[in-house]
Amino acid sequence: MGFRRKLKESIEQNNSLLCVGLDPDVERLPAGMTIAEFNHAIIEATKDLVCAYKPNLAFYEAEGLAGLKALEETLSFVPSNIPVIGDAKRGDIGNTARMYARSMFDVFGFDAVTLNPFLGLDSIEPFMVYSKKGLFLLCRTSNPGAKDFQDLEVDGQPLYEHVAFKALEWNVHANIGLVVGATYVQELARIRQLCPDMPFLIPGVGSQGGDLPQVVKRGTDKSGSNAIINSSRAILYASGGPDFAEAARQAAMNARDGINQYRRTSKRSG
Amino acid sequence: MGFRRKLKESIEQNNSLLCVGLDPDVERLPAGMTIAEFNHAIIEATKDLVCAYKPNLAFYEAEGLAGLKALEETLSFVPSNIPVIGDAKRGDIGNTARMYARSMFDVFGFDAVTLNPFLGLDSIEPFMVYSKKGLFLLCRTSNPGAKDFQDLEVDGQPLYEHVAFKALEWNVHANIGLVVGATYVQELARIRQLCPDMPFLIPGVGSQGGDLPQVVKRGTDKSGSNAIINSSRAILYASGGPDFAEAARQAAMNARDGINQYRRTSKRSG
Numbered sequence: 452m453g454f455r456r457k458l459k460e461s462i463e464q465n466n467s468l469l470c471v472g473l474d475p476d477v478e479r480l481p482a483g484m485t486i487a488e489f490n491h492a493i494i495e496a497t498k499d500l501v502c503a504y505k506p507n508l509a510f511y512e513a514e515g516l517a518g519l520k521a522l523e524e525t526l527s528f529v530p531s532n533i534p535v536i537g538d539a540k541r542g543d544i545g546n547t548a549r550m551y552a553r554s555m556f557d558v559f560g561f562d563a564v565t566l567n568p569f570l571g572l573d574s575i576e577p578f579m580v581y582s583k584k585g586l587f588l589l590c591r592t593s594n595p596g597a598k599d600f601q602d603l604e605v606d607g608q609p610l611y612e613h614v615a616f617k618a619l620e621w622n623v624h625a626n627i628g629l630v631v632g633a634t635y636v637q638e639l640a641r642i643r644q645l646c647p648d649m650p651f652l653i654p655g656v657g658s659q660g661g662d663l664p665q666v667v668k669r670g671t672d673k674s675g676s677n678a679i680i681n682s683s684r685a686i687l688y689a690s691g692g693p694d695f696a697e698a699a700r701q702a703a704m705n706a707r708d709g710i711n712q713y714r715r716t717s718k719r720s721g
Numbered sequence: 722m723g724f725r726r727k728l729k730e731s732i733e734q735n736n737s738l739l740c741v742g743l744d745p746d747v748e749r750l751p752a753g754m755t756i757a758e759f760n761h762a763i764i765e766a767t768k769d770l771v772c773a774y775k776p777n778l779a780f781y782e783a784e785g786l787a788g789l790k791a792l793e794e795t796l797s798f799v800p801s802n803i804p805v806i807g808d809a810k811r812g813d814i815g816n817t818a819r820m821y822a823r824s825m826f827d828v829f830g831f832d833a834v835t836l837n838p839f840l841g842l843d844s845i846e847p848f849m850v851y852s853k854k855g856l857f858l859l860c861r862t863s864n865p866g867a868k869d870f871q872d873l874e875v876d877g878q879p880l881y882e883h884v885a886f887k888a889l890e891w892n893v894h895a896n897i898g899l900v901v902g903a904t905y906v907q908e909l910a911r912i913r914q915l916c917p918d919m920p921f922l923i924p925g926v927g928s929q930g931g932d933l934p935q936v937v938k939r940g941t942d943k944s945g946s947n948a949i950i951n952s953s954r955a956i957l958y959a960s961g962g963p964d965f966a967e968a969a970r971q972a973a974m975n976a977r978d979g980i981n982q983y984r985r986t987s988k989r990s991g
């Protein structure tokens with residue numbers, strides 16, 4: 452099953468646009484827990500509440516080989532009907548991008564990845580040909596530094612809009628989506644206008660403080676779906692104590708229900 | 722010793738601006754050889770001819786945990802006086818970039834890294850604070866897709882020049898350099914003009930076909946140094962047979978001498 456369909460089904464089954472970012476910071480894990488144990492508990496506590504999981508590879512690479520082993524284990528804990536997005540923001544020249552695609556799709560087996568588009572088409576093509584996988588191109592990110600380059604004006608339009616146009620042009624396999632931060636709602640609304648049917652991966656609610664009602668209204672498509680709203684720290688570290696899993700479940704439930712409250716059709720989604 | 726000084730000394734000691742890209746494609750290795758064995762032989766054959774080595778992480782990640790183990794082994798084979806650049810082109814929001822910096826500098830122990838600047842300052846800052854390490858920001862890359870975004874005109878100047886300006890502005894620890902492809906000599910000349918003292922990492926000679934005399938003339942600083950000219954495939958796969966190491970040595974020697982021939986001062990470099 453392709454990523455788009457798998458995502459649609461998980462959105463419907465769990466009635467959720469919530470994605471939990473599996474970003475285990477070893478300095479914040481409950482005492483004595485390994486990354487894999489922590490992730491296992493988080494997944495068990497939230498698997499009926501999410502449409503996707505999104506491990507960011509940086510948090511695993513920071514622990515070296517042991518961290519990447521923990522990532523492999525983590526992937527085995529995710530129920531097979533929930534898509535997993537490998538958030539690695541890779542981007543390299545064509546010959547090298549082939550290797551990254553092999554790593555993300557064939558070695559780790561992610562259903563989708565995030566990609567940095569700065570190197571242009573030949574850095575994306577080796578991923579595009581995996582037509583059943585999803586590719587989320589960074590368009591307008593949620594961080595303060597996004598303004599340094601992404602907002603620069605080119606022919607009267609900010610650079611991130613040019614990324615959106617290229618994403619539309621390159622979407623011949625219908626497997627491209629965009630990463631658009633929740634912290635800039637105007638930009639989110641504009642990009643949704645340009646790309647009405649693309650899946651959006653929207654980080655920046657929770658710890659980063661995006662305005663949820665506006666994010667849901669502006670970021671979803673006209674059926675109130677097709678947006679993956681990610682929260683990491685606010686769910687993983689809802690409690691730092693032994694009740695972290697229960698607290699994560701409660702935070703995820705609140706996030707899911709909070710999102711659904713603002714969707715155009717909160718029940719018959721997808 | 723900081724990266725800049727280590728690089729200066731390796732350039733002088735080996736009278737070389739050549740960097741060998743350690744990008745082992747398992748489909749092209751001599752029969753029966755592991756990645757680590759192959760890299761070991763390449764390093765032994767070229768270590769007196771280079772100013773740096775540059776493993777691209779994609780080629781290791783493509784082999785999963787075994788590949789990353791081979792990368793660790795490879796790093797242990799490099800003589801301690803030769804700087805190693807981790808070519809990973811990472812770029813993520815501040816909180817996550819800290820983790821990538823930890824991975825590249827503390828876990829793997831690279832002397833320098835390549836970074837994708839598309840996410841702006843907070844994606845670079847966690848690396849900048851490692852003041853003894855080198856950071857090479859992608860500025861104008863060597864691939865065809867570079868034109869898709871990097872060449873777009875902002876306020877009368879291409880985007881890559883804005884990256885160069887930001888690199889100058891952010892260079893408070895004097896540890897920032899730029900990646901500028903060898904395949905676009907005009908752009909290379911212009912960026913050198915803007916950043917006369919920055920170290921440049923220049924891929925794209927060899928297989929990608931950059932014009933060597935022009936690259937050396939335009940890419941080095943006014944003393945004919947401060948440029949790291951990378952070749953990967955043309956050296957690693959100079960021969961596919963059992964004589965690959967000897968062929969790599971010969972190709973590296975030709976490349977080094979070819980470069981030196983066009984340097985402003987080919988002897989007293991650095």
